[in-house]
């Protein structure tokens with residue numbers, strides 16, 4: 001199969017080579033003719049047609065031959081300049097005929113007049129014409145050389161043409177006999193005998209010539225090393241044999257012998273001899289070519305080696321480069337990850353930039369480059385010389401980015417809502433830049449190409465159904481801020497949509513308690529609600545956007561999750577589509593539109609102020625300057641994850657706004673919110689938190705009560721003391737003092753707080769009332785209380801003391817508290833009784849049993865409680881107590897002598913109550929007190945043992961009366977339960 005292909009290739013090459021040779025000869029002929037007669041418009045390398053066409057009228061040929069032999073053509077028929085008629089065919093013929101006669105006279109190769117006829121044009125006939133001209137040329141050269149060296153020699157063979165240079169040199173000398181013999185185209189007298197020989201013979205010789213020339217050309221074209229290695233004589237023999245065999249011709253000798261008449265044989269053998277010589281010459285030429293070929297081959301080999309070396313080096317270089325590129329890519333990736341981590345840790349506002357497509361195809365885009373690394377390069381096409389500005393964001397979405405691609409990048413934020421994080425995604429940008437398209441989808445979410453709002457909610461549903469162990473409750477709110485008014489978008493009653501922003505009691509965050517909130521179960525619920533909201537949202541047509549949002553819309557999704565272990569998470573997702581900033585001159589807003597635009601621009605400017613203040617870490621952040629910043633406060637400065645979409649329009653006319661948006665967004669990306677926290681609580685923590693809240697409230701109540709008590713005591717002490725002293729004879733009074741001191745030993749601890757908040761007594765009396773204690777009325781009655789009303793006072797005192805104990809009781813660790821609750825003391829009244837009983841038990845010397853009970857509770861608590869949670873709750877309770885005590889200490893230090901006395905009274909508690917107190921304290925704070933130190937000493941003060949003296953011995957006489965009310969009170973408590981009333985008297 002391969003062989004025919006090689007043959008046809010060789011044939012093709014041969015044909016092209018022949019054509020090349022013919023073209024070269026035409027070129028020589030044309031050049032010579034032009035040199036002889038001047039330019040006649042023939043191209044240097046004419047085609048066959050051009051060549052023949054230029055000679056067809058015979059004028060050029062006649063002129064050329066006349067130059068060689070003046071008068072060779074007597075009359076040349078030419079076109080007169082005035083004669084516009086073209087020459088007739090007959091006139092042509094005259095010129096050609098005269099030329100051919102002249103040529104024949106000169107015994108030069110000739111052609112037929114009809115050969116110039118265009119209809120009969122073929123390669124052979126053109127070749128004859130060219131041969132004729134070339135022979136004229138040779139003649140001319142010979143003549144110029146003087147004609148002394150024998151007859152003219154002209155070339156017909158392509159090979160003869162190839163060696164024309166050599167021959168032209170020889171022309172000067174005249175052809176040697178051997179040369180004459182070698183020349184295949186020799187047409188001198190030697191060839192004459194052939195003209196008389198048998199035409200068959202002539203034809204055979206012509207064929208032979210042709211075969212040899214073709215073979216030579218063929219072998220020259222296709223020689224290979226094998227051929228060149230052969231003996232040239234044998235090679236030629238082989239060529240002849242081959243070609244002759246192919247042509248089915250006999251060998252030249254045989255051919256001549258067989259076909260030629262006898263008288264021609266001698267001549268034929270000399271012809272063959274000539275041809276053999278010619279072949280030898282070609283053999284030499286072949287050898288030269290072989291040498292050349294070898295040289296070329298060596299060069300080629302060295303070039304090939306060099307090329308291979310270069311390729312190898314190039315390969316190595318490419319490998320190095322690819323390694324470097326790979327390393328670089330990895331470094332960039334790592335860098336990016338680190339950057340993201342850093343941002344995550346810092347809690348920076350993430351910023352994505354989205355470029356909407358050009359809406360007017362004739363506009364020029366001001367966006368020069370969008371990098372995959374989050375960079376965007378902007379320039380002003382109106383001022384192409386102006387500097388390019390590059391901005392860097394977390395991500396940049398080009399004009400061809402789809403909604404799905406945008407959401408894919410947003411998804412991680414949305415998903416973290418389900419893990420308890422608060423997330424805020426807001427779209428910012430000039431009017432018509434595509435904010436609504438991104439958040440709600442085209443046509444404000446009314447089409448199928450949904451925006452982030454819908455996709456986010458859909459995603460939340462998917463997660464909620466995929467997490468089987470958590471039960472989620474998803475609710476939706478949708479409001480707008482229109483002309484600085486917050487309006488409910490989901491309220492069907494459009495007459496009462498105005499909403500107030502209020503601080504939540506739970507977390508202090510601002511919210512809209514009156515806004516309608518709808519539970520959603522499926523994406524279709526969401527679509528319905530969003531469509532309702534979009535229907536109610538204010539929008540209008542401006543010169544920039546035919547459906548421009550005239551309000552900021554906030555879609556809030558509240559997600560509450562509770563897992564099977566009772567752990568809860570609460571989070572919210574704010575999806576904010578801001579109204580676009582607009583230049584009034586461009587939006588051409590008037591009337592209502594103008595008012596809206598002013599409000600929009602103002603609130604966006606407030607947002608800018610807040611962002612600036614946050615970016616600069618100012619101490620004051622002006623959230624309250626607009627409703628928008630008020631509502632977004634928790635997202636901009638809280639522990640939320642915040643993502644901002646900066647939208648830009650690529651049109652050249654919007655370049656200024658684009659730059660302003662990008663600068664704003666870049667500033668926003670520097671705002672550090674702090675690490676976001678998940679709002680997750682385990683059931684235990686939740687319970688503990690609730691208990692801490694209860695304790696805090698109770699502590700506050702306690703302080704209030706004590707301050708009220710202090711007021712009461714201050715106001716009534718002197719009065720009561722005076723009355724009691726007046727009524728008590730010296731003996732009972734002494735007894736009373738003694739009883740007081742002994743009774744005191746049995747009394748439970750009583751703290752007398754000197755809170756600075758006592759001034760708030762009037763306000764907080766209401767709270768006390770709500771707890772069932774009539775402090776205010778009591779306070780008033782105390783001011784006017786006659787001595788006989790002491791019993792009432794005692795009751796009041798008892799209540800106060802019980803209240804104090806209730807507070808302290810509530811300060812028990814939760815488990816202890818729960819255990820006590822389980823034992824039936826789960827109402828304030830029961831707790832009150834319980835505390836009273838505890839006091840009583842303690843005062844009756846039943847301290848060991850209560851202590852043991854407490855101890856039991858504490859031990860159980862310690863076993864049950866995880867140490868971590870325990871520590872946390874204990875430390876918070878400890879702080880609460882420490883804070884109170886510190887305040888007490890401070891007040892004691894600065895207090896009146898009465899207060900000192902009271903403290904002294906406090907410090908002389910019986911060992912039993914002191915023990916209870918210490919144990920309780922230990923259980924609450926987890927800090928074991930040193931055995932010899934009282935609570936105060938454990939707080940860093942001095943040991944009570946050093947400052948506390950028995951009241952009887954240390955109290956100065958002037959202050960002993962101050963102790964009486966307390967002792968009275970305390971005695972009264974005892975009295976109410978156990979002590980006879982006469983002790984009071």
Ligand SMILES: Nc1ncnc2c1ncn2[C@@H]1O[C@H](COP(=O)(O)OP(=O)(O)OP(=O)(O)O)[C@@H](O)[C@H]1O
Nearest residue numbers: 356431432433434435436437442545548549579580
């Ligand atoms: N990414 C996008 N691909 C195709 N069209 C878009 C894209 N973004 C915006 N558009 C088209 O541009 C026009 C303006 O968009 P859109 O209304 O969302 O802008 P806006 O920023 O919300 O404007 P305004 O602030 O005035 O409400 C709309 O016709 C919208 O369909």
